[in-house]
Amino acid sequence: MSAALQAVKQFRMRELAPILKANPKLSNARPKILNPFLPHKNPDSGRWAPPKYSLRRQAELVKSARAVGLLHLLPPGPKLSPKELEVSSASTSASAPETSEEANWWSAPVEWDGEYKEKEVKGADVGNRLYAGRKRMFKGHKWERTLERRTRKRKMLMKDMAERIERFKSTYRRKTPSPVSPARAVSYSKLPF
Numbered sequence: 001m002s003a004a005l006q007a008v009k010q011f012r013m014r015e016l017a018p019i020l021k022a023n024p025k026l027s028n029a030r031p032k033i034l035n036p037f038l039p040h041k042n043p044d045s046g047r048w049a050p051p052k053y054s055l056r057r058q059a060e061l062v063k064s065a066r067a068v069g070l071l072h073l074l075p076p077g078p079k080l081s082p083k084e085l086e087v088s089s090a091s092t093s094a095s096a097p098e099t100s101e102e103a104n105w106w107s108a109p110v111e112w113d114g115e116y117k118e119k120e121v122k123g124a125d126v127g128n129r130l131y132a133g134r135k136r137m138f139k140g141h142k143w144e145r146t147l148e149r150r151t152r153k154r155k156m157l158m159k160d161m162a163e164r165i166e167r168f169k170s171t172y173r174r175k176t177p178s179p180v181s182p183a184r185a186v187s188y189s190k191l192p193f
Contacts, residue, residue: 004064011061012073012106020105035114037077055079075112082116 019031034040036052053061058079065071072089076082123132131137139145 002068004067005070007061007064008068008070008073009106016106016108016110030109030111032111032113035075035077035112035116037075037079038114038116040114051077070107073107075110075114076116078116081118 015033015036016031019033023031037058039048039051041048051058055078058077061074062071062079065074071080072085074080074085076085121129121132123129126132
């Protein structure tokens with residue numbers, strides 16, 4: 001038996017065994033079991049209890065069930081949407097071989113108590129979840145914000161750069177003397193005093 005099948009079987013046995021031991025008549029019917037992938041409200045205290053399985057363990061169970069083809073045996077939750085579950089149960093019901101119920105009592109159909117509501121995320125359908133419904137983009141770095149203005153200014157300056165270089169070269173008088181010409185008296189000093 002593969003490790004993935006063993007993990008799914010162990011999950012089902014852990015969830016079904018206490019209920020079937022308490023009431024053996026439920027083995028023929030579809031027992032109603034609290035969904036261990038969802039948080040639930042305690043009716044006595046009114047407090048919310050966290051899910052029995054963490055998101056990491058849920059993801060591991062879903063991966064192993066998907067590998068073995070037993071995705072329909074898991075309850076819906078954050079890592080397994082009800083739509084995915086319907087598709088997998090429809091595909092497995094058509095190709096499921098009939099075996100003895102005593103050997104596979106853990107794979108019997110179950111009604112999971114608790115409803116998983118999938119969150120509607122704006123822009124998820126077009127692949128833009130981050131900025132959907134926002135008036136402006138996030139702040140970003142300073143160089144990202146000023147990039148457009150700088151490139152516009154750079155283009156404007158580069159347009160007539162050949163003329164500017166020519167003008168500079170013609171009007172600029174070099175202050176350093178030529179090595180061939182005789183030395184002249186300098187009226188300025190490089191020192192600040």
